Every structure is written in structure tokens, then in C-alpha cells.
Amino acid sequence: MTKSVTIVGGGLAGLTLGIGLRQRGVPVTLWEAGRYPHHRVCGEFISGRGLASLERMGLGVGLTAAGAVVARTAAFFSTTSSARPRALPFPALCLSRHVLDELLAQEFCKLGGELRSGERWLGKEFPEGVVRAMGRRAQGDGDGARWFGLKAHVRNVALTADLEMHVAPNGYVGLCRINGDAVNVCGLFRRDGGAKSPDGAGWERLRGQPGSPLHQRLGAVEFDEKSLCAVAGLSLRSHRAGEREEFCVGDAITMIPPVTGNGMSMAFESAELAVEPLTRWSRDEVAWSEAKQMLARRCDTTFARRLAWARCLQILVLSATWQGPLVFLAGRSEWLWRWWFGRTR
Numbered sequence: 001m002t003k004s005v006t007i008v009g010g011g012l013a014g015l016t017l018g019i020g021l022r023q024r025g026v027p028v029t030l031w032e033a034g035r036y037p038h039h040r041v042c043g044e045f046i047s048g049r050g051l052a053s054l055e056r057m058g059l060g061v062g063l064t065a066a067g068a069v070v071a072r073t074a075a076f077f078s079t080t081s082s083a084r085p086r087a088l089p090f091p092a093l094c095l096s097r098h099v100l101d102e103l104l105a106q107e108f109c110k111l112g113g114e115l116r117s118g119e120r121w122l123g124k125e126f127p128e129g130v131v132r133a134m135g136r137r138a139q140g141d142g143d144g145a146r147w148f149g150l151k152a153h154v155r156n157v158a159l160t161a162d163l164e165m166h167v168a169p170n171g172y173v174g175l176c177r178i179n180g181d182a183v184n185v186c187g188l189f190r191r192d193g194g195a196k197s198p199d200g201a202g203w204e205r206l207r208g209q210p211g212s213p214l215h216q217r218l219g220a221v222e223f224d225e226k227s228l229c230a231v232a233g234l235s236l237r238s239h240r241a242g243e244r245e246e247f248c249v250g251d252a253i254t255m256i257p258p259v260t261g262n263g264m265s266m267a268f269e270s271a272e273l274a275v276e277p278l279t280r281w282s283r284d285e286v287a288w289s290e291a292k293q294m295l296a297r298r299c300d301t302t303f304a305r306r307l308a309w310a311r312c313l314q315i316l317v318l319s320a321t322w323q324g325p326l327v328f329l330a331g332r333s334e335w336l337w338r339w340w341f342g343r344t345r
């Protein structure tokens with residue numbers, strides 16, 4: 001007899017794990033607090049080894065059919081300077097989360113998974129058989145920094161590269177073309193001392209400072225109201241999977257700084273890594289604690305190095321001293337560009 005797995009959280013990690021388990025015949029119930037489709041604060045730029053995880057699970061074709069845009073180039077900008085576009089060492093895929101999450105939810109249901117959408121898991125405990133895939137844990141960073149994210153879709157914006165990264169002293173904004181001829185605009189910002197959560201005026205932050213290259217792109221465009229979303233209380237401190245008490249996948253383990261565009265990839269990868277230990281637990285081949293340790297070891301081996309480099313990159317990108325040189329070098333040094341790209345995914 002196969003034991004049933006409960007997954008709490010129907011974001012990318014939870015859904016991908018649910019699909020992987022259903023492909024192995026494991027009974028799965030998935031709880032998702034929201035209803036599909038929904039917008040999420042995300043750069044919607046999928047880059048890294050998670051794309052191969054999706055391919056191995058047979059999910060790549062669906063993304064392409066849903067209109068995912070292949071990104072091949074990237075360009076960096078500061079408030080005063082710009083670097084010429086560079087080829088991405090590996091292509092990325094850009095797809096709205098509104099489409100992506102629903103696509104995976106449909107696939108999960110098609111495979112016979114039980115989806116309880118619109119239902120919040122209220123338990124504080126995650127006993128044997130329950131996986132935590134609830135995304136990031138809301139908290140401030142240890143250094144007192146308060147981070148928040150904003151997202152909006154826009155139309156009729158010309159970009160010089162498939163991905164544009166605009167950095168400023170207190171955050172950065174990524175622009176990329178997504179399905180349906182839209183451009184996703186997503187920013188991560190450090191909250192000013194004493195400022196409250198993002199409010200109406202907060203959305204203007206996505207347009208950048210007047211005179212900056214970002215403002216030249218977005219100064220006059222209208223945000224698609226339905227796509228606007230915000231998230232606060234982000235922690236960019238990294239944690240090891242081995243530190244977590246629960247069986248976790250995705251951001252519930254740790255969040256990689258969004259500047260890398262690798263968080264979704266880590267969600268897919270950790271889900272794929274979790275399929276075998278959970279399948280073996282479900283078949284009574286290993287104890288729950290053993291399955292948890294197997295996953296933690298796999299995740300820590302796979303992610304530790306990239307998390308460390310991503311943290312360094314995040315610090316450099318936000319440093320008033322290093323920001324300018326970094327943008328300059330990103331445009332000039334092929335070696336540096338490839339090195340950072342490789343280290344953070």
C-alpha cells in the first residue's frame with residue numbers, strides 16, 4: 001500500500017512536486033490558499049537548471065505551448081549608465097505566473113492529484129507525510145533591512161535586450177518580454193527608514209528616477225491594473241535545508257536573491273529532488289526522518305554554492321561603490337559575465 005502525501009502550498013515548488021509524485025503513482029492532496037489563475041510578484045524569468053528539471057518531468061512542452069518567450073540576451077543599467085546587451089550563456093524562458101501556476105495546477109489535476117484550492121492550511125505543525133511548500137517565510141533581514149517587491153505588466157515598451165536589469169541605490173527592477181506581447185516589470189526594493197508597506201505611490205517606484213534609462217522606458221506607460229501585486233517582509237538571508245524542521249521545498253527552504261533570476265529554478269529543482277525520497281517513504285521503504293534528511297542533503301549539496309555567490313552579487317549590486325563598475329564590467333567583460341552567471345545557478 002502507498003501512503004498519501006499532503007503538500008501545503010500550490011506555488012511552483014508544491015505543484016511540481018505534486019506532479020512528480022503523481023507520475024510515480026503516489027496519492028497526493030495539495031492545499032493552496034489562493035485560487036488559480038493569480039498574479040504573483042515575480043520577474044517571470046526562468047533561468048537555470050530548473051528548466052532541465054521541467055524537461056525531465058515532461059513539462060517543458062506545455063510552457064512553450066503556453067507562449068513562453070525564449071530570452072537570449074540581457075543588458076544592465078544604472079540610473080546614469082548602460083551596458084551593451086550580452087548573450088545569455090544559456091537561454092531562459094519568460095512566462096507570466098498567471099499562466100504558469102495555472103498550467104501546472106491543471107497538469108496536477110489531470111494526473112489525478114486532489115487540489116484543494118482556496119483552502120488555507122491552518123495547522124502550525126507539519127507532521128509525518130506533510131510537506132511545507134508555502135513559499136518564503138515573512139520576516140525582516142537580520143541586518144534590519146526591510147525588503148518589498150512590486151510587479152506590473154505593461155505593453156508597448158521597446159527593450160534593448162530580452163532581459164533588462166536596472167539597478168538603483170535602493171533596489172533593482174527587471175524588465176522582460178513575456179507571453180502575449182506584454183512586458184513584465186518587477187522590482188525588489190529596500191524600504192526607507194520609517195516608511196510603511198507599499199502604497200499607491202509605491203507603484204511609481206517601478207518607473208525609476210526621472211532621467212534614468214528605466215524612466216525613459218516606463219515614464220509614460222500604463223500599468224495593467226489587474227497584474228499589479230506587491231509583497232513585503234522578504235528575507236534574503238540564506239538558510240540550509242538541514243536547518244529546517246519540516247520537509248520543505250522551494251522558498252520554504254530559503255529564498256535566493258531575486259537578482260539572479262534563479263528562485264523559480266530552485267523551486268523546480270528542489271521539487272524534483274524531493275520526488276524520490278517521498279516516493280520511498282510512501283512505499284514504506286524509508287522512515288519520514290530519513291526521507292527528510294535525504295532531501296536536505298541533496299538540496300544543500302546542490303544549492304549551497306550558488307546561494308553564497310548570489311548573496312555576494314546582491315550586496316555588490318546594491319552597493320553605491322560597486323554598482324557603477326559592475327554595470328560597466330557587465331557590458332565589457334565576457335569572462336566576468338559568464339563567471340557570475342555560472343556561479344549563481
Ligand SMILES: Cc1cc2nc3c(=O)[nH]c(=O)nc-3n(C[C@H](O)[C@H](O)[C@H](O)COP(=O)(O)OP(=O)(O)OC[C@H]3O[C@@H](n4cnc5c(N)ncnc54)[C@H](O)[C@@H]3O)c2cc1C
Nearest residue numbers: 009011012013033043045121134135149250251261263264
Ligand atoms: C521581487 C521578486 C522577483 C523575483 N523574480 C524572479 C525571477 O525573475 N526569476 C525567478 O526564477 N525567481 C524570481 N523570484 C523568486 C520566485 O518568485 C520564487 O522563488 C518562487 O515563486 C518560489 O516558489 P515556491 O513554490 O517556493 O513559493 P510560491 O510561489 O510563493 O508559492 C507558495 C504558495 O503557498 C501558498 N500558501 C502559503 N501559505 C499557505 C497555507 N497556509 N495554506 C495553503 N497554501 C499556502 C501561497 O498561496 C502560494 O501559492 C522573485 C521573487 C521576488 C520577491
